Amino acid sequence: MGKTTEKAYELYRKFKRYEEAGAVLVEAEVIPGRVMTEISKRCGLITVSLGSAGGGDVNYLFMNDICGEQPTSPHHARAYGNLYALYEQIKDDRIHALKAFRKDCITFRFPGDAETPNTKEKEFKGFVAKLKGGSLPEGQTQPPRSGIKTSKWVE
Numbered sequence: 001m002g003k004t005t006e007k008a009y010e011l012y013r014k015f016k017r018y019e020e021a022g023a024v025l026v027e028a029e030v031i032p033g034r035v036m037t038e039i040s041k042r043c044g045l046i047t048v049s050l051g052s053a054g055g056g057d058v059n060y061l062f063m064n065d066i067c068g069e070q071p072t073s074p075h076h077a078r079a080y081g082n083l084y085a086l087y088e089q090i091k092d093d094r095i096h097a098l099k100a101f102r103k104d105c106i107t108f109r110f111p112g113d114a115e116t117p118n119t120k121e122k123e124f125k126g127f128v129a130k131l132k133g134g135s136l137p138e139g140q141t142q143p144p145r146s147g148i149k150t151s152k153w154v155e
Helices: 006-021 033-042 083-106 121-132
Strands: 024-031 046-050
Touching: 006 024, 006 033, 033 046
Parallel strands: 024 046
Antiparallel strands: none
């Protein structure tokens, strides 16, 4: 926008019409800096500029451009950070963690004792005895296990 004599003058006239209509500011995007400077000097509007060099009264960029949230920045922007690389690292770490969790579940390493609530042995034995309608046989410290766990997700 505004790269030729005619297009630049057309922009100036448009800004003046906005001013005459009562506007107090205009948002201008990607106008050559020198053109924006001359228009801004000649109209009473506050010029808020995205990608028009320093020619406007106010310069702005979108936060995602400033912080570098995409692999490449638009032509009019500059990244002051590299959040894209962090997002990629987060994505990789997330995949790694989910695979490790799945593997531990399949191989019965999760949950472990640290992640499992427990009860005192005496309370547990009393609970099992109540389930059976009586107490455990003499000398037996825990009920016999029936079967071995298997996982339907083992490949």
